[in-house]
Amino acid sequence: MSLPKSENGSTLENAMQLMIQTFHKYSGNEGDKYTLSKAELKELLTTELGNYLGSAQDKEAVEKVMKDLDSNNDGEVDFTEFIILVGALTVACNDFFLEYNDKPEKKK
Numbered sequence: 001m002s003l004p005k006s007e008n009g010s011t012l013e014n015a016m017q018l019m020i021q022t023f024h025k026y027s028g029n030e031g032d033k034y035t036l037s038k039a040e041l042k043e044l045l046t047t048e049l050g051n052y053l054g055s056a057q058d059k060e061a062v063e064k065v066m067k068d069l070d071s072n073n074d075g076e077v078d079f080t081e082f083i084i085l086v087g088a089l090t091v092a093c094n095d096f097f098l099e100y101n102d103k104p105e106k107k108k
């Protein structure tokens, strides 16, 4: 996979670029190039977030995620709606990380 000149970017800048690229990798497959249809969303969820959202494979879960994300109810997930999902997942990961670090270390 080749990124546009990003060797000067910071880690966070590269992460942002990757989120944008990831979104467009799936959003361009059908219909509107800049939004995710249900099929595109499903592919993104299963391919890119399979470890976090294992249950997204089943159809109902995708429908639910779609409904939750589609705040303007146009039946597509745009980048703003997508980034809310990524943000919420990142917060959940951070909470998990903090909790994990809070555990007493000496416990076996």
Ligand SMILES: [Ca+2]
Binding pocket: 026, 027, 028, 029, 030, 031, 032, 033, 034, 035, 036, 037, 040
């Ligand atoms: Ca699309």
Ligand SMILES: [Ca+2]
Binding pocket: 069, 070, 071, 072, 073, 074, 075, 076, 077, 078, 081
């Ligand atoms: Ca939408």
